[in-house]
Amino acid sequence: MKTSIRLFDSARNDRVDLTPIEPGTVTLYYCGPTVYNYVHLGNVRPVIVFDVLIRALQASGLKVKAVSNYTDIDDKIIAEAQREGRSEQELSAYYIKAYEDCLAPLHLVPLYAHPKASETIGAMEDFIAKLLDNGFAYRAGNDVFFAVDEVSDYGAISHVKPDENQAGKRIAINEVKHDLRDFALWKLTDDEGIKFDSPFGRGRPGWHTECVTMIKTVFHQPVIDIHGGGFDLKFPHHENERAQSIGYDGTPLANIWMHVGFLTAAKGEKMSKSLGNVVLAKDLLAKHSGNALRLFFYSTHYRSPIAYSDEAIEQAEETATRYIGALHRLQARIQLLDAPYDSETYDQDAFNEALGYLCDDLNIANAVTVLEREVRKALTLLRNPRVTSDQLVASAATLTKLFDLLGIYCEPLMVTAEDRQLYADYQAARAKKDFAASDQLRQALMEKGIL
Numbered sequence: 451m452k453t454s455i456r457l458f459d460s461a462r463n464d465r466v467d468l469t470p471i472e473p474g475t476v477t478l479y480y481c482g483p484t485v486y487n488y489v490h491l492g493n494v495r496p497v498i499v500f501d502v503l504i505r506a507l508q509a510s511g512l513k514v515k516a517v518s519n520y521t522d523i524d525d526k527i528i529a530e531a532q533r534e535g536r537s538e539q540e541l542s543a544y545y546i547k548a549y550e551d552c553l554a555p556l557h558l559v560p561l562y563a564h565p566k567a568s569e570t571i572g573a574m575e576d577f578i579a580k581l582l583d584n585g586f587a588y589r590a591g592n593d594v595f596f597a598v599d600e601v602s603d604y605g606a607i608s609h610v611k612p613d614e615n616q617a618g619k620r621i622a623i624n625e626v627k628h629d630l631r632d633f634a635l636w637k638l639t640d641d642e643g644i645k646f647d648s649p650f651g652r653g654r655p656g657w658h659t660e661c662v663t664m665i666k667t668v669f670h671q672p673v674i675d676i677h678g679g680g681f682d683l684k685f686p687h688h689e690n691e692r693a694q695s696i697g698y699d700g701t702p703l704a705n706i707w708m709h710v711g712f713l714t715a716a717k718g719e720k721m722s723k724s725l726g727n728v729v730l731a732k733d734l735l736a737k738h739s740g741n742a743l744r745l746f747f748y749s750t751h752y753r754s755p756i757a758y759s760d761e762a763i764e765q766a767e768e769t770a771t772r773y774i775g776a777l778h779r780l781q782a783r784i785q786l787l788d789a790p791y792d793s794e795t796y797d798q799d800a801f802n803e804a805l806g807y808l809c810d811d812l813n814i815a816n817a818v819t820v821l822e823r824e825v826r827k828a829l830t831l832l833r834n835p836r837v838t839s840d841q842l843v844a845s846a847a848t849l850t851k852l853f854d855l856l857g858i859y860c861e862p863l864m865v866t867a868e869d870r871q872l873y874a875d876y877q878a879a880r881a882k883k884d885f886a887a888s889d890q891l892r893q894a895l896m897e898k899g900i901l
């Protein structure tokens with residue numbers, strides 16, 4: 451379906467049309483985790499939001515080159531590695547694997563690439579050297595800093611205004627920086643942590659430099675269509691990425707900057723270690739399905755904060771079970787009737803309606819209302835004694851299409867020979883008006899998800 455796609459761009463503070471730089475292909479990057487511990491549930495929200503965006507773009511006929519990184523060089527990783535008595539490489543490899551395992555139940559659309567900061571060091575050195583050449587960076591003390599003052603529209607994404615008391619002044623707390631807003635591109639280090647030889651000395655890059663360099667390197671182009679992440683990354687991380695891009699090649703790095711709202715604890719209080727209310731993604735996904743987690747996040751617009759509660763997740767789990775149950779029962783009936791399945795018989799109006807909501811700045815909650823309506827229709831059909839196999843097939847095809855669009859995962863139900871026998875016995879008992887037997891068989895079929 452050809453449709454216009456509108457997304458909220460933080461820089462323009464408005465919904466804007468997505469016009470891919472390369473017609474037909476969308477380039478998307480969202481900031482991935484710093485791999486030094488298990489991710490908490492709030493970190494997973496952007497992953498799910500961008501997964502739905504990828505699905506919506508693909509359903510609109512676009513190719514998507516989506517990339518998310520692993521920040522595997524960071525002071526936090528070094529500190530944790532030392533605390534645990536293992537190398538940074540061991541630690542980050544462990545938490546990358548833990549992250550991937552934890553997200554498996556979400557059945558995410560595979561990404562084009564997952565670059566690691568540690569594999570992009572050479573490009574970062576070249577990048578910093580060019581910033582120095584271009585006059586956007588300076589050496590001070592043992593470090594290389596970015597000169598924020600050189601970027602006239604600094605603050606373009608976050609709309610953070612420079613504090614007039616601080617900007618442009620030499621400041622006492624760090625004698626070496628020219629401006630409080632300046633940030634380290636390369637830090638000379640003599641600690642125990644990982645370090646690399648570079649033209650600027652033996653040290654390591656700053657986080658803001660890692661992401662911008664990975665983008666330029668992995669996409670082989672100066673500007674991408676969409677750069678995203680959590681709300682907390684808008685400033686200073688994304689602002690500083692953009693500033694470096696301006697200094698490097700004069701481009702703003704991305705045409706659209708998308709930011710995903712926070713997950714808070716119940717009643718909107720901040721999730722934090724000190725309050726003891728942090729929910730780890732792995733703990734939640736050990737107890738609940740990926741579908742439940744998705745439906746929980748889908749209940750609120752992606753730009754708004756969402757409050758976690760056990761009740762909300764349990765409710766989402768019930769909804770997920772009802773959705774999957776409806777499709778399973780359709781699949782079972784179709785197989786019991788030996789009706790040929792045709793995925794192309796789906797309700798195009800319903801699908802386009804849901805897709806239309808997603809193309810309107812990812813109104814996922816509205817798209818879910820379309821799915822809810824189609825599930826109800828399916829349940830009505832299943833209760834109708836005069837239902838035709840064509841109606842069942844079309845309903846199953848519609849639910850399958852909508853599930854795919856929204857990332858709801860459903861392992862297809864396959865009817866066995868034993869199930870067929872059970873169903874035949876059930877039909878026979880009903881025909882004989884043997885209500886005791888038919889009730890018992892019906893119960894057994896319901897437990898199998900067939901009726």
Ligand SMILES: [Zn+2]
Pocket residue numbers: 480481482661687
């Ligand atoms: Zn980043």
